[in-house]
Amino acid sequence: MLSFELLKESRETSGSQSCRARLGHIKTDHGSIQTPIFMPVGTQGAVKAISKEDLDHCGAQIILGNTYHLYLRPGPEVMEHMGGLHEFSGWKKPMLTDSGGFQFFSLAKLSKFTDEGVKFQSHIDGSRHFFSPEKAVEIQLTLGSDIMMSLDWCMGHPATQAQTMEALNKTTNWAQRGYDFWQEKGGKNNLFGIVQGGMFKQLRTLSAEQLTQIDFPGFAIGGLSVGEPTELMYEMADHTLPLLPREKPRYIMGVGTPENLVTLVGMGCDMFDCVMPSRNARNGQLFTSTGTLNIYNAKFKMDKSPIDETCQCYTCQNYSRGYLRHLYKSRELLAYRLNTIHNLYYYLDLMAKMRHAIEQDQFLEFKKDFFEKRRK
Amino acid sequence: MLSFELLKESRETSGSQSCRARLGHIKTDHGSIQTPIFMPVGTQGAVKAISKEDLDHCGAQIILGNTYHLYLRPGPEVMEHMGGLHEFSGWKKPMLTDSGGFQFFSLAKLSKFTDEGVKFQSHIDGSRHFFSPEKAVEIQLTLGSDIMMSLDWCMGHPATQAQTMEALNKTTNWAQRGYDFWQEKGGKNNLFGIVQGGMFKQLRTLSAEQLTQIDFPGFAIGGLSVGEPTELMYEMADHTLPLLPREKPRYIMGVGTPENLVTLVGMGCDMFDCVMPSRNARNGQLFTSTGTLNIYNAKFKMDKSPIDETCQCYTCQNYSRGYLRHLYKSRELLAYRLNTIHNLYYYLDLMAKMRHAIEQDQFLEFKKDFFEKRRK
Helix, strand or coil, X not given: CCEEEEEEECCCEECCEECCCEEEEEEECCEEEEECEEECECCCCCCCCCCHHXXXXXXXXXXXXXXXXXXXXXXXXXXXXXCHHHHHXXXXXXXXXXXXXXXXXXXXXXXXXXXXXXXXXXXXXXXXXXXXXXXHHHHHHHHCCCEEECCCCCCCCCCCHHHHHHHHHHHHHHHHXXXXXXXXXXXCCEEEEEECCCCCHHHHXXXXXXXXCCCCCEEXXXXXXXXXXXXXXXXXXXXXXXXXXXXXXXXXXXXXXXXXXXXXHHXXXXXXXXCHHHHHHHCCEEEECCEEEECCCXXXXXXXXXXXXXXXXXXXXXXXXXXXXXXXXXXXXXXXXXXHHHHHHHHHHXXXXXXHHXXXXXXXXXXXXXXXXXXX | CCEEEEEEECCCEXXXXXXXXXXXXXXXXXXXXXXXXXXXXXXXXCCCCCCHHHHHHHXXXXXXXXXXXXXXXXXXXXXXXXXXXXXXXXXXXXXEEECCHHHHHHCCEEEEECCCCEEXXXXXCCCEEEECHHHHHHHHHHHCCCEEECCCCCCCCCCCHHHHHHHHHHHHHHHHHHHHHHHHCCCCCEEEEEXXXXXXXXXXXXXXXXXXXXXXXXXXXXXXXXXXXXXXXXXXXXXXXXXXXXXXXXXXXXECCHHHHHHHHHXXXXXXXXXXXXXXXXXXXXXXXXXEEECCCHHHCCCCCCCCCCCCCHHHHHCCHHHHHHHHHCCCHHHHHHHHXXXXXXXXXXXXXXXXXXXXXXXXXXXXXXXXXXCC
């Protein structure tokens, strides 16, 4: 079981602005995590384009794996034989796996949700499969992830209240079943519950009330960043975060931009994951302290400066924008690695800076400064 | 100017087998090279899928750049502004660039060879360009390569004696013009001549006689590995290598398999380059001491052992065949890097082992053992 120590709760105010940012410390069998933290996404047992040493360099404390993907390929029998995802991939630090819920929503073909679970077809070869909440936990136990996620039904946007309610009810039911199964299996590692409820505050309240009846070691907010406007996402997060137990970690799934992270940390969120830094890197979009740039822009052709003068990452310490543009335009594989290292370093460095600001009671000042610089 | 020190010439014999392997030392402005050596190919200013630190790990002493590719993209004006290829790419050790001759043969569209030079169309956008022997040297001076290659006309296989003679004559003429231009420009860095002559021994002799009249600091044999049987390639190399000056480095361009390298080192060749280790790595084909394996083979699905138990490379020290197969099947970008590191490490380690064997007067024994193990 993990332990979560809440080291500090910010009580800063500045004019009409207030801050609920938290500083915490999660202990797992594979090591410690300082929160708030961003978790790089390693969908198929590797964070795309980079190695475990690159992840160390970027400051990654915990990475994500994906149950849906790893179940389809290489499959649970391989994962079991190879000794779990840590042993298989060589990543020795903490790992979180999601349950597959989001992929049934976003990727799998013909997903069909029943009381029992989810029938779906593989996006790779169309083969038919079935996930129950118990099976989702069982596979994650095979993967050996430090933090497992309950099977949930993630609703897109827009959705009716009735649709959202149905998904919420199944999510609660599945959460209890997954929890019971996990306990029967000995309660190894950790299982988090996922709050759903779409864009309806009363449903978010209901879901949080139901889920927090179950003694999960941590809670996530799912079903955000599914197509809704940013302000609505903030409204839902701001409403839901305070409904979660103060003494347990809070994780908002699949979010988001650097601006999202800073805003949501200010609301009291502890954990994040998103493909944005790595996916955008592969598309040539690079994050900097003064905004976001497209490395393929012709203006960088003769540019000898690094992506970001203030960045200490391997890419910025070694290569010019001109060279990175050339690699990207020439479709050199090195481009994807160098860009990914930079973006993940940027994200993880941003989290480290936020932790420092919270510790120093300067989060609101940090936030103001961050938004001003990024708007440049 | 480079200096080449011939440290040792093997005089081993064993039954009917004899050995002409050489041990040498090349000094350039960017450092030293122990020969015989294999040069990884960095076509577009990067060795595909890996970084300069990966190259160091693999034991690379010198890498190749490609004049044709870098002329088209990013272009000489960028290369000049960015301070040359070393500064641009961050590779601080020696670099060799070829002249474009091979690409006019293999890649460019509608290449037309005249006395003046080569008209061609870009394989990227069809734009029209012209290379003279002088221009080939000029661009390479801009790139700042330690070893530049003369513009040559590379003939495919099969070719008639008349065609081969025409290409040979132009190659000799261009070699003299390139050399004169290089001397006019101050004779900075180094320019190698390229012996042509196709699959005709008397033309190889003629080309070598003509070329060695010019005081190039080193000589290459071009026009091999262009579709001919291996035995014919060996016959041409065996015939031509002794025609080149003993006290200058000898380089066979674009060759080859591990077996080719061992055979040709035994004939007295000092330098090699080939895309095979890196390209095959990206196709999942991995070299080992006991043969070559295809990592996507289903038999590796649950295999916990490294690619090669005897290999000290980063990939073999950290990852199983099972994981590498999963990455490759999942098209993870990390697969290409890990495979490339292994194959280049294998090639460069093979060269180091050959140098050691020559030094110990055990090259023929090494060769016998190498072929026996690889046939397994």
